[in-house]
Amino acid sequence: MSHERKTEEEWVRVQERPLDVSALEAFLRHPRAGGVCVFVGTTRAVTGSVVTEELRYEAFSEMALDEMKRLAAEASVRWPVLRAALHHRTGVVPVAEASVAVGVATPHRADSFEACRFLIDRLKETVPVWKKEIYADGSTEWVEPGKTDQG
Amino acid sequence: MSHERKTEEEWVRVQERPLDVSALEAFLRHPRAGGVCVFVGTTRAVTGSVVTEELRYEAFSEMALDEMKRLAAEASVRWPVLRAALHHRTGVVPVAEASVAVGVATPHRADSFEACRFLIDRLKETVPVWKKEIYADGSTEWVEPGKTDQG
Amino acid sequence: MSASEPVRVRLFSVLKERTGQSEILLDAGDVDSVGAALSALGRTYPVIADYRRWIRPAVNRAYADEDTLLKSGDELALITPVSGG
Amino acid sequence: MSASEPVRVRLFSVLKERTGQSEILLDAGDVDSVGAALSALGRTYPVIADYRRWIRPAVNRAYADEDTLLKSGDELALITPVSGG
Numbered sequence: 127m128s129h130e131r132k133t134e135e136e137w138v139r140v141q142e143r144p145l146d147v148s149a150l151e152a153f154l155r156h157p158r159a160g161g162v163c164v165f166v167g168t169t170r171a172v173t174g175s176v177v178t179e180e181l182r183y184e185a186f187s188e189m190a191l192d193e194m195k196r197l198a199a200e201a202s203v204r205w206p207v208l209r210a211a212l213h214h215r216t217g218v219v220p221v222a223e224a225s226v227a228v229g230v231a232t233p234h235r236a237d238s239f240e241a242c243r244f245l246i247d248r249l250k251e252t253v254p255v256w257k258k259e260i261y262a263d264g265s266t267e268w269v270e271p272g273k274t275d276q277g
Numbered sequence: 278m279s280h281e282r283k284t285e286e287e288w289v290r291v292q293e294r295p296l297d298v299s300a301l302e303a304f305l306r307h308p309r310a311g312g313v314c315v316f317v318g319t320t321r322a323v324t325g326s327v328v329t330e331e332l333r334y335e336a337f338s339e340m341a342l343d344e345m346k347r348l349a350a351e352a353s354v355r356w357p358v359l360r361a362a363l364h365h366r367t368g369v370v371p372v373a374e375a376s377v378a379v380g381v382a383t384p385h386r387a388d389s390f391e392a393c394r395f396l397i398d399r400l401k402e403t404v405p406v407w408k409k410e411i412y413a414d415g416s417t418e419w420v421e422p423g424k425t426d427q428g
Numbered sequence: 429m430s431a432s433e434p435v436r437v438r439l440f441s442v443l444k445e446r447t448g449q450s451e452i453l454l455d456a457g458d459v460d461s462v463g464a465a466l467s468a469l470g471r472t473y474p475v476i477a478d479y480r481r482w483i484r485p486a487v488n489r490a491y492a493d494e495d496t497l498l499k500s501g502d503e504l505a506l507i508t509p510v511s512g513g
Numbered sequence: 514m515s516a517s518e519p520v521r522v523r524l525f526s527v528l529k530e531r532t533g534q535s536e537i538l539l540d541a542g543d544v545d546s547v548g549a550a551l552s553a554l555g556r557t558y559p560v561i562a563d564y565r566r567w568i569r570p571a572v573n574r575a576y577a578d579e580d581t582l583l584k585s586g587d588e589l590a591l592i593t594p595v596s597g598g
Contacts, residue, residue, distance in 0.1 A: 148299040151317065155373045160321040163314070163393075166302065167513050170311040170384060183512065186440055186505055189489040190512075214512055222306045226513045233321060235598075239394050242314075246386060246513060254486070254505070255512025256441035268442045269511035273482045318598050334597065337525055337590055340574040341597075365597055377598045386513075397598060405571070405590070406597025407526035419527045420596035424567045 127216075129187040131195060135202075137211040138194035140187040140255075145213050145224045154231040156208040161235030163242035167226040169219050177262035183216045183225060186254040190214065193253045197245055205241040206232055212245060214255055225257075280338040282346060286353075288362040289345035291338040291406075296364050296375045305382040307359040312386030314393035318377040320370050328413035334367045334376060337405040341365065344404045348396055356392040357383055363396060365406055376408075432456050432500035435465060441508055446475040456500040462487065463494035465504055482509055517541050517585035520550060526593055531560040541585040547572065548579035550589055567594055 128141035137153050147166055154162045169181045198210040209231040219225045228249065230241040250271075257269045279292035288304050298317055305313045320332045345363040352358050360382040370376045379400065381392040401422075408420045434453040444450050452469065459465040462485045470477030485492050486505040498504065519538040529535050537554065544550040547570045555562030570577050571590040583589065 147302050151298050151302075151315075155319060157322040157373045159319050159373070162317040162319060164302075164317070165386065165389070166313040166315070167386065168306060168310050168313060168382075171308040184441055184444075185512070186438065186486075186507070189486060189505060192489050222308045222310070231319075235316065235318065235397060238316070239390060243390050250510070250513040252491070252510065253512050254440070254507050254510055256508070257511040257513075258441075268445075268508075270442065270482070270509040271511055273509050335526055335529075336597070337523065337571075337592070340571060340590060343574050401595070401598040403576070403595065404597050405525070405592050405595055407593070408596040409526075419530075419593075421527065421567070421594040422596055424594050 136198045139213040142217045150211045154209045159231035161238035162231045163238035164229035165246045166224045169221045171221045179260045181219045182258045185216045201241045205237040287349045290364040293368045301362045305360045305380045310382035312389035313382045314389035315380035316397045317375045320372045322372045330411045330413045332370045333409045336367045352392045356388040436503045438505040447473045462496045521588045523590040532558045547581045
């Protein structure tokens with residue numbers, strides 16, 4: 127299952143299939159661009175002493191697309207963004223595979239780094255996607271940043 | 278013509294063919310990586326009121342590879358770099374095509390952005406590659422940062 | 429009983445798992461605000477009461493707050509701390 | 514005349530274009546340092562004298578300076594301001 131919205135300037139997607147980073151990078155090419163910055167988040171096998179087998183992502187896909195579009199619009203106010211793309215994968219994401227890819231094209235390189243950093247940082251704060259760790263010992267855990275355990 | 282050096286951790290290349298950003302991104306995948314940051318520099322058609330037709334790059338290829346390896350090693354001292362790649366194209370690079378691609382994989386995303394930014398910034402300062410602007414009006418110019426004209 | 433459309437509550441992640449529900453319909457006449465809906469849901473599903481302080485409610489796919497008014501046909505999503513990326 | 518290998522000078526970019534040379538061989542006995550080589554080259558090629566303050570010399574593919582000593586068989590590259598990327 128995949129959801130997407132695509133205009134000439136921005137492309138947001140939520141999909142179960144592996145992400146196509148090449149297609150994302152190709153979308154970002156623009157004759158007025160001097161710099162393209164792409165960030166790819168991948169499933170890390172080891173965090174501290176804990177071994178992750180895989181991650182499972184769940185999204186509220188329709189709202190996730192809205193939020194990603196809103197973030198792209200916010201970035202375009204702050205930086206001269208020529209193209210922006212935000213893609214998130216859902217379902218099982220094995221170790222070393224990409225869960226998220228975010229990219230920005232701007233006339234100059236400093237802006238591409240800043241806008242890309244902004245998009246991935248904000249995506250992790252506001253886009254309704256949730257991650258469940260599946261550990262090598264068989265246990266599982268929803269990752270809930272900022273939630274302390276005295277529920 | 279292409280020159281390259283490749284180990285398990287780093288991959289530097291200077292080549293006349295178009296850059297393969299997908300291959301670079303694939304090389305950066307690592308089971309302990311959480312973040313991969315890739316920067317692609319592309320030929321910009323317009324800078325201010327000046328229209329660029331194409332860029333022509335010339336490299337001192339053997340030394341360029343040495344310098345790129347040295348920069349990757351320097352980044353690895355400052356950040357926990359799992360993989361690094363620096364590829365530069367030479368010869369004619371038309372508008373919207375990539376002249377340079379630099380990427381880094383690290384366990385956490387902030388480091389991938391910082392290390393990638395460091396690599397592209399330093400590459401532009403020390404790697405022996407020169408750019409000639411071919412303007413739409415037929416004139417040409419070697420780009421020589423920091424050189425004032427009273428030779 | 430109201431003849432109008434219900435408020436459609438969407439649950440995800442830990443709340444979906446622990447309530448066993450991905451969608452709950454509430455009578456729009458009974459819950460005129462997000463806060464009222466959360467209180468009603470918390471009485472039936474203790475885990476929603478437990479999570480209330482960490483829930484960012486979204487109405488019709490935009491973040492809202494407890495004071496946001498609800499009307500017939502609205503969609504209320506209970507967004508627990510997100511962890512995409 | 515020395516029987517030893519010459520110092521091999523490499524030129525790129527604007528210096529290659531304006532001297533018409535990509536490589537110049539110097540007798541190693543005549544140029545014992547980078548500075549001496551640059552002075553000798555500057556006498557033959559005015560553009561090298563003009564560019565001298567902006568040239569970063571590299572000996573055997575590593576950045577050096579005017580005091581760096583040259584020996585038979587060394588490669589001296591005249592690196593004008595770089596503009597890759």
